[in-house]
Amino acid sequence: MVLTRMRDLFAVLTPADEEWELALTIDPARLPAHIAIIMDGNGRWARMRSLPRVAGHKAGIEPVRAVVETCARMGLGYLTLYAFSVENWKRPRTEVETLWRLLRYYLKIELPRLLRNNIRLNVIGRIEALPASAQDDLEQAIQATSHNSGLQVNLAINYGGRAELVDAVNRLIDKARLEGTTEDLRLDEEMLASQLYTAGQPDPDLLIRTSGEMRISNFLLWQIAYAELYVTETFWPDFKRIDLLRAVAEYQKRDRRFGGLTPAASTNSEELVAEVLGVPAP
Numbered sequence: 001m002v003l004t005r006m007r008d009l010f011a012v013l014t015p016a017d018e019e020w021e022l023a024l025t026i027d028p029a030r031l032p033a034h035i036a037i038i039m040d041g042n043g044r045w046a047r048m049r050s051l052p053r054v055a056g057h058k059a060g061i062e063p064v065r066a067v068v069e070t071c072a073r074m075g076l077g078y079l080t081l082y083a084f085s086v087e088n089w090k091r092p093r094t095e096v097e098t099l100w101r102l103l104r105y106y107l108k109i110e111l112p113r114l115l116r117n118n119i120r121l122n123v124i125g126r127i128e129a130l131p132a133s134a135q136d137d138l139e140q141a142i143q144a145t146s147h148n149s150g151l152q153v154n155l156a157i158n159y160g161g162r163a164e165l166v167d168a169v170n171r172l173i174d175k176a177r178l179e180g181t182t183e184d185l186r187l188d189e190e191m192l193a194s195q196l197y198t199a200g201q202p203d204p205d206l207l208i209r210t211s212g213e214m215r216i217s218n219f220l221l222w223q224i225a226y227a228e229l230y231v232t233e234t235f236w237p238d239f240k241r242i243d244l245l246r247a248v249a250e251y252q253k254r255d256r257r258f259g260g261l262t263p264a265a266s267t268n269s270e271e272l273v274a275e276v277l278g279v280p281a282p
């Protein structure tokens with residue numbers, strides 16, 4: 001499996017150019033299992049060009065396509081894209097409606113490519129609040145790709161990290177009521193994780209945010225507990241394959257300790273500890 005990873009990527013790169021050299025620095029055995037992306041900066045990208053904000057969203061489709069394709073070619077397991085938050089309803093109605101139109105356009109154009117490339121589509125969020133037409137198209141695309149076994153793409157739509165946690169707890173309460181075990185109900189991490197929209201998926205190892213904002217914006221609050229954060233100044237419509245490779249290369253340089261220590265840092269002998277503390281060695 002590891003050997004075949006990245007092979008499909010090199011097939012579309014140009015030997016010896018910058019992307020190729022960067023891809024060569026990436027260790028296929030240590031790829032993130034799951035990448036999550038906060039796609040930000042569409043509006044500012046448009047404003048810089050004196051265009052309406054929706055032009056930025058339209059231009060944001062190409063990087064979605066490029067990132068999905070690159071993750072699939074790298075042999076990654078999961079990609080989660082933050083397309084619409086529960087807070088985004090506060091935007092002007094025309095902008096929100098345009099986002100649904102773009103989503104439907106994306107699904108129509110991309111479905112054949114998703115099928116060809118063995119990509120499975122999934123949605124996380126409260127999609128029951130979406131216009132019926134967008135819900136239908138999403139359900140159809142999810143169904144059509146449900147037997148694919150390659151990259152899984154989670155589109156986070158009408159998604160909120162707090163809403164997800166509330167939904168998970170309510171599901172556990174409902175389950176306990178059905179089973180008549182409400183009195184003894186106690187939660188643990190495993191129970192809660194089992195009711196998240198992403199249940200069964202590995203947590204993201206790498207969270208990318210475009211446009212330079214240093215915020216989490218209510219995204220995957222539970223799942224990103226130990227994710228490595230990578231923020232780029234690039235606006236989402238300008239995000240290219242090379243930017244994703246840069247993020248993965250940077251991720252592989254990080255020293256991930258999950259609250260523990262690297263082996264080199266944990267070799268303090270009991271004698272040394274005793275000396276530092278000024279107490280006799282045990």
Ligand code: FPP
Nearest residue numbers: 039040041042043044057060083102103106
């Ligand atoms: C954030 O930029 C972007 C969004 C809220 C929408 C993301 C949508 C797309 C990339 C379009 C297509 C996506 C799919 C999945 C079909 P912003 O508007 O907050 O930018 P700003 O911070 O510069 O105003």
